[in-house]
Amino acid sequence: MPIGQGTSGVQSVGRAFDILEVMSTVGGSISVTALADKTELPIPTIHRLIRTLVGRGYVRQLPSRHYALGPQLIRLGESATQLFGAWSLPHLLELVECTGETANMAILDDSMAVYVAQVPSPHSMRMFTEVGGRVFPHCTGVGKALLLQLPDTSIRAMLHRSGLQPYTENSVTDAEMLIGELHMSRQRGYATDDGEQELGVRCFSVPVIDAPIPTAISISGPAARVTIQSAKEIVPHLQRVASMLTDEFKRISK
Structure with a gap:
């Protein structure tokens, strides 16, 4: 058909x-x-x-x-991405109010994670990511949450194209090791970045299911505040907001 x-x-x-x-x-x-x-x-x-x-x-x-x-599609895509990010801001603001840390949204564009929205933490020491910034997904929490939405074959092909450049001593540079980590992240329901893009920074991230393209949201901040143990408080907020975003995508796609 x-x-x-x-x-x-x-x-x-x-x-x-x-x-x-x-x-x-x-x-x-x-x-x-x-x-x-x-x-x-x-x-x-x-x-x-x-x-x-x-x-x-x-x-x-x-x-x-x-x-x-x-190339004409690029202009349309950029405009849509800006609107997509602006639409998510109230949800990211809610995350910041609940956690006190910086909230981000990113989408997958080819082999890169692209930040489309951010609401910064009210703390003086906080994480800033430029909206429109592009990062390789293997060393960021939000990037890994994007990869969670792909089959292993697609992840391997992407990593083969882009490589696994180390940004810090904590960066994962082996494809099979990363895929193993992603399997564990799928089981527990969230991805992490533990100083892999920038030392001293920790990030928790979850996928936004049923978005038009692979999408993820994250909370990031200094590792001294965003501790491993804080996942049990932060991740449920991320999952709740991701579920709200999913419901909205379903509503507007009808």
Whole structure:
């Protein structure tokens, strides 16, 4: 059954989004024949839609005559990310009020974790992360919570592309060791960063289930305040707010 079948709305618009979503899923370039196979659309229809998408900058043709996502999508993505982050701020503020530490939200973009929102701690000694900042996920709590949402095969492929650069003496630099840690984190329901991105900083993070893209929220602060033992107080707040965010995603997607 074609991807868009059974939905209401303008058929050609739905088919165009089917093409964009397939391109996004393959993560690179794709031929018209492969698009026809994955979308079950006729090749003449794909050619017609592709010409329109190329003309608007949402798709680009490569020298190989394959097609890939175009640069115009970047502008739309940046605007959506800003709105996404702004929408989450009341929830992050609630986390700060409950824990006294800095709250963050991040999404997964290719092989990087991107911070889309932050509410800082009221303490004078606190953690600052620039909204829009990009970090490798293997050495941050919020990044690991993003990885929790992927199968092991996808995690291995991502780590192969990006590597596991050490940022501190605590950074995990072995892929299988990291995957083992992620298995344990899935069982206990949260991820940690214990001075792996920056010495003296500890972070607890949980995934936000059913978000449009892999999303996670975290609490971070100086290790002297955010102790290992404080997880039993902080993590339930994170899980409660993540559940609230999940409920909102379900509501707005109906």
